[in-house]
Every structure is written in C-alpha cells, then in structure tokens.
Amino acid sequence: MRVEEQKLTANATTAGGTVIALVPAAGRGIRLEAGMPKAFVELAGKPMLVRAVEGLLAAGCVDQVVVIVPADLVAAAAALLPATVQVVVGGAERTDSVRCGLQAAGDADYVLVHDAARALTPPGLIQRVVAELRSGHRAVIPGLAVVDTVKAVDASGMVVGTPDRATLRAVQTPQGFDAEVLRRAYRGESGATDDAALVELIGEQVFVVAGDEMAFKITRPIDLALAEALLA
Ligand code: CTP
Ligand code: MG
Numbered sequence: 001m002r003v004e005e006q007k008l009t010a011n012a013t014t015a016g017g018t019v020i021a022l023v024p025a026a027g028r029g030i031r032l033e034a035g036m037p038k039a040f041v042e043l044a045g046k047p048m049l050v051r052a053v054e055g056l057l058a059a060g061c062v063d064q065v066v067v068i069v070p071a072d073l074v075a076a077a078a079a080l081l082p083a084t085v086q087v088v089v090g091g092a093e094r095t096d097s098v099r100c101g102l103q104a105a106g107d108a109d110y111v112l113v114h115d116a117a118r119a120l121t122p123p124g125l126i127q128r129v130v131a132e133l134r135s136g137h138r139a140v141i142p143g144l145a146v147v148d149t150v151k152a153v154d155a156s157g158m159v160v161g162t163p164d165r166a167t168l169r170a171v172q173t174p175q176g177f178d179a180e181v182l183r184r185a186y187r188g189e190s191g192a193t194d195d196a197a198l199v200e201l202i203g204e205q206v207f208v209v210a211g212d213e214m215a216f217k218i219t220r221p222i223d224l225a226l227a228e229a230l231l232a
Helices: 003-014 048-059 071-080 094-103 123-134 179-187 195-201 221-231
Strands: 019-024 064-069 086-089 110-113 139-145 159-161 169-171 175-178 207-210
Touching: 019 048, 019 094, 048 064, 048 071, 048 123, 064 071, 064 094, 071 086, 086 094, 094 110, 094 179, 094 195, 110 123, 110 179, 123 139, 123 175, 123 207, 139 195, 175 179, 175 195, 179 195
Parallel strands: 019 064, 019 110, 064 086, 139 207
Antiparallel strands: 110 175, 139 169, 139 175
16 A cells, blocks of 8 residues: 555545444353353454454454453453554443443544454444434444244243334344444443443434344354354
8 A cells, every 4th residue: 555545544534523443341151151241252263352353453443443342351352453442441341341441532533342252243234323323313233134923021931022123133243333322321320232232221212224144243162153153
C-alpha cells in the first residue's frame, strides 16, 4: 500500500467519530466443558480470543480494542495479542465484564461489544454494524431468522405461548452503540444476556442488520466441533 493510500485508510476509519471494540472474554466457559475459560481454548491452533480480535482488526473500521479477561489471565492475554490491544479484568456476569471494559473505553464515539466466543465472525459483519452506526442508528445488532419454532413455557413446563416465528431474530455480536447511549444503559440495570436489552430498557430504538451464520457463538462442545470443521 502506498503512503497516500495508507493516510486515506486511516482517515476513513476515524471520519465521523472513533470506534472502540470491547471484547468480553472473562467467562468461565462452563458449557464448553473444556476445563478452562473458553476464550483461551484453541480453535485450529489459535485461541478463540485471538481469532475474535483478528476479525475486528481485519474489518478496518475499529480504532481501538479492549479485551476483558479473568484476573488471573491478564498476562496470558496480553502475551497473545498485539501490544495496541488493551487488556482489563472482568467481573462475575457478562454485564459486569462489559462495564469494566466501558470504564477503559475513554472518549470513543461508538462502542462495539463483541463476544470472544464468536471467534469466526466475518469482518464484513463488523463493517455492516459500524456503517449503520455511522448512518445514524444509535444501537445496531446483527440478527438471523430463527429456524426452530420457539415456545414460551412456565415453571412447570407447560407451554404458555408460541410467538410468531417470522417476528423473531436470534441475535449475535458485534452489537454497536453510540457511546453515550451504551453508557447510559449501563448506569441502570444489569443482568441481561445481551447489551441491546439494557438499551431497550432505557427506551432507545435498536436496529437489526443481517447477521451471519459464521458469527455463531461457540458455547457447547458441538459448536467447537463445527468451528473446527469449518476451518479444516
Ligand atoms: N463473558 C465475560 N464475563 C463473564 C461472562 C461471560 O466476559 N462474567 C464473556 C465470555 O467470555 C464470552 C461472552 O461473554 O466471550 C459470551 O458469554 P458465554 O457464551 O456465556 O461464555 P461463558 O460465560 O464463558 O460460558 P458459560 O456460560 O458456558 O460458562
Ligand atoms: Mg455465560
């Protein structure tokens, strides 16, 4: 790449506001049953955390990356990642970890929150989320049509309803936010399974863009087997 082109790329990245990506990787990975925090589990010879960060950097639209890891794995994470990636300690629940990352986020204009466990997320999906943020949406999440019929059930196992599948989306990360909106959402309640839920609670609109099947979350052993097969 020539020098002039490099300058253009750098300007294109920051024009209209800086983008920081928070990568929660402080979970224990209980369901993966790998005996270690799953962000550090290798997928075809490379830890999932490293793959997730590489995807963010390859997208070319992220200015800074902060990864959030368990306290005893800060040095291990730093050793695996480029020196420009910041490493901070997470908390007990995912929302606690994201809150820790937000504290390190400085004055970025946009914040992406991206699970380390979505290790195969294509850069194109990351670019799509950032493009919609830059076009004015204050909260943007990727979603896919649901293939199974979903039932609501009560505590005794009885079905209490069947939502119309056509209106449902299974949502992924990165979820992107105007930084002020996400900070405000995080001042309130915790305990949601995604960041958009907290943004919904403060009454902000959340826009869904097309997700990508490759952005699936590696949660159970079968997901890891699928990811290995896809990379083989
Ligand atoms: N995560 C985090 N801090 C937590 C819990 C989760 O940073 N206290 C991160 C995980 O590391 C993962 C992402 O949030 O990258 C999505 O969470 P999940 O898939 O549930 O991962 P784990 O909590 O590690 O897995 P499990 O629930 O099976 O223990
Ligand atoms: Mg979890």
